[in-house]
Amino acid sequence: MSHATTPVLVIHGGAGVIKHDMNPAREKAVRAALTQALQNGYAQLKAGKPAMDAVTAAITVLENDPNFNAGKGAVFTHDGKNELDAAVMDGYTLKAGAIAGVHRVKNPILLARAVMEKSQHVMLAGDGAEAFAKEAGIELVDPAYFRTEERWQQLQKALKEDAEHRQHEDVETAKHFGTVGAVALDAQGRLAAGTSTGGMTNKRWGRIGDSPLIGAGTYANNGCAVSGTGWGEFYIRTVAAHEICMRVTQMRVPLKRAAAEVINQEIPSMGGNGGAIALDAQGNVAMPFNTDGMFRGWIAEDGKPHVAIYGDDDDGTGDPLPASDSSAE
Template sequence: MSHAATPVLVIHGGAGVIKREMNPVREKAVRAALTQALQNGYAQLKAGKPALDAVTAAITVLEDDPNFNAGKGAVFTHDGKNELDAAIMDGYTLKAGAIAGVHRVKNPILLARAVMDKSQHVMLVGEGAEAFAKDAGVELVDPSYFRTDERWQQLQKALKEDAARKPHADVETAKHFGTVGAVALDTQGHLAAGTSTGGMTDKRWGRVGDSPIIGAGTYANSGCAVSGTGWGEYYIRTVAAHEICMRVTQMRVPLKRAAAEVINQEIPSMGGNGGAIALDGNGNFAMPFNTDGMYRGWIGADGVPHVAIFGDEDDGTGDPLPASESSSGQ
């Protein structure tokens, strides 16, 4: 690129059942963590570092904060374990790294980055991924590190619901749609995307969602970067992140419209829900979601972190598509 781009960083901390009645102490902690993630990531961009470094720096802050379903504070599987997934992608080279089903990796996004940078592979899973982590010098911790009592109680509630009715039977169960992610544009005009998650409460059989699947929950190319959060099966089936980027770079659909069409039309029409963050090569960004709220934030030319949680908060992206447009296919 012949001219320096104005760096932009956009992050999310999950979409789902996020009500105005949220505990004020938690709300303050969440906003502080989102702000810190933005500041850490943006510092990399201001220093002229690649978008990948900004994405990694932002996501590690959220992985270390138990208020998010990634890293410490990840949700529990049916068997009472924490199972972590992550992915990262460089839009400039189309290089990517992903890991799934790990139990001892302190910062899954760092292992995904190591897979991209230090192996000839894109995705590693389970014990093999942890063996590679050891070789790559990525920090491992005892599985007890990830445990929080709140997540344990959520599992106990879900197990009781299991016995009574189907999974996803009530809105409380839908709280498993928490994931963290970041998309960045660096001074070179290059884009990157990353996503990290603890999956869904009460998941079984080694289930893997969209977050570590390149093209589904995480994707970046030369003109678009996306990180999703939501009901992963639907993001996989629609190849949601790739779909948004193809609309932007191949069909020349404006970013905000492309993201809204996939997140607020295509996925809901199939019965799924969630949100995403998307960023294009000109620094335009979108943060569509069709849930009560989405932990989200952005930082751009003014260097000031902006964070939002609830659906009716100003998040800098303007008005969403009219309801008449966003409900097609319902």
């Protein structure tokens, strides 16, 4: 691994963007946050830091921004709480860290990394994870920090529809989306992945999705790194992130095709939908999704952030547009 590699950083801020939820001001704020996340993460790579530093630097920006369902903008559970999940994985060492169901951790991605680096475990949950956060010096906040009026209103709408035993398709779809993630390739040719989420609106019984599950929503090895965003139950059942990487590293399927097969064929065939970002050791980028849109961006050699939201946005990768007819009903 002595040869220098051109560093690459890819991020997402969630799939399933419903166009009528976006106004010009929100779109501008989202694009600015994605750009900032790319710049902060890429600064780490330019400084010769490892891929994991870029991943956590980028995700921290998105966790601190209320426009995304992670950290500050997390959605509410059925009981009116915010429950946060996150995971990181280092592709070079295959080390990983994950946390689930925390209520007071300002930046869940930093706690996931601490689990990887400072404990002998991979995954911690709930009160135990928060006790570990204290020991590891990770910043804790009052649960009220996470509350935003928009997310609270989304819960009220979902509760009302529950009570009336009806499900509006947009709401049903929107419930499952909004996660932030990053994958990076550093100058040493090493890959890393991370994902952070507030889960789904109106979730019950301590439900946990794919984001903190290594192999489902987050995975990296020495040839591939993936972070997913979508209907978590389906990503868990397909072990989506690991599945993409196995196709790339074991079956020698090109990254874009491997990612599209899992995200746009396998998951929709089971009734799920969503998107993912993927990166291979050669710096190839894939950002498949089968929803209205996916907040996404990437940055490479020229240091220029490329940011996109909708399916018809030019995200600079030269990809054909995702087939909109493959989104799940």
